């Protein structure tokens with residue numbers, strides 16, 4: 001065995017190693033090695049901290065996977081930002097309104113904002129661009145709105161300081177509140193994100209709206225999901241809504257009760273719209289018609305759910321343009337809020353409407369239409385509807401919206417899907433985007 005290897009070995013047991021004349025030097029050596037260990041530990045700790053902080057800053061703005069948002073990641077304020085807000089809010093027609101659209105980078109948000117802008121209303125968007133689904137789709141919608149002259153403020157509806165600043169800059173006459181954590185199944189994965197956006201965020205928005213002067217009128221998105229396990233069809237606004245089948249539905253139902261409270265105490269004019277499965281160009285990738293299209297094109301199997309005893313699963317699919325007409329009609333028929341200085345001065349308007357298509361279509365038929373439009377046969381996988389929040393059937397009674405808003409949907413599923421598919425193929429044509 002080579003000598004050097006023997007010298008480099010540690011003593012077999014500490015007791016057998018004698019410190020003799022060299023003990024002082026040894027103490028010095030061991031002190032310096034402790035010092036080295038401490039130094040290296042500190043360096044390692046610093047490195048871990050650095051990596052951790054960097055990974056936090058690389059996350060989507062304002063959102064982390066635990067469902068908590070951090071407002072510090074949004075940059076707002078400053079004179080050029082204020083200029084953008086003011087210019088976006090400029091009214092382009094006589095009697096035009098100034099509308100704050102929350103969730104403007106979302107699916108309904110982009111369509112509602114551009115329709116308002118087109119007819120001459122002043123529009124300012126607000127969105128936190130969270131990563132519930134591909135944020136690049138939200139950025140593409142933002143770019144389109146920017147071209148139309150609509151500025152989207154990046155921020156969270158829970159940021160009351162930001163909301164107050166916006167009202168300080170622009171005396172909004174109306175709020176079109178669309179920001180929410182949508183999706184039924186994701187509620188089992190990230191329940192706190194629903195509480196954060198749909199309950200806490202709504203309260204934060206109403207707190208600001210009730211205290212500004214003049215108070216705006218508010219139209220906001222509830223959902224057909226509030227009908228939950230209700231089995232009486234078609235669903236009418238008078239039907240019971242106390243059996244939500246998902247946390248999403250429960251938070252929308254809570255929103256309706258919260259709206260009642262703010263109307264009752266502070267005189268805010270509030271209109272809740274129960275949308276029924278909205279679809280169309282610039283849609284949401286987490287919705288069946290969207291990911292069915294993607295998966296049919298990829299040759300992937302698509303799950304077709306059926307209820308108990310092979311019961312048909314059907315949806316009252318409603319085309320986006322019809323929904324937008326309902327939103328605009330709600331804004332136009334909104335009465336003024338009656339409060340001022342945070343106090344109610346008289347009774348104020350409180351409304352809830354179904355916005356659906358009144359013709360439920362079995363999900364299997366939706367797939368057949370997509371097959372024809374895409375000219376690709378789908379690989380259907382029939383499965384039992386899991387109990388994770390989806391209901392078997394939705395069907396809207398829209399007579400109240402028809403009577404009071406003049407709402408009348410005009411687009412059947414075949415026509416609407418044709419428009420969606422042609423958008424989808426154009427948008428994802430480059431092959432760079434995946435549709436996920």
Ligand SMILES: NC(=O)c1ccc[n+]([C@@H]2O[C@H](COP(=O)([O-])OP(=O)(O)OC[C@H]3O[C@@H](n4cnc5c(N)ncnc54)[C@H](O)[C@@H]3O)[C@@H](O)[C@H]2O)c1
Nearest residue numbers: 103105106107108128130156157179180221223275277278
């Ligand atoms: N699309 C439908 O079929 C449907 C059906 C019923 C109800 N709704 C409701 O309509 C509204 C719009 O839905 P959508 O399909 O456009 O959804 P979407 O997810 O595309 O749009 C919502 C937008 O709100 C933003 N947002 C979420 N939380 C926020 C927060 N705390 N602060 C600021 N911005 C926030 C998101 O980034 C997103 O861009 C939602 O309230 C939804 O619950 C939609």
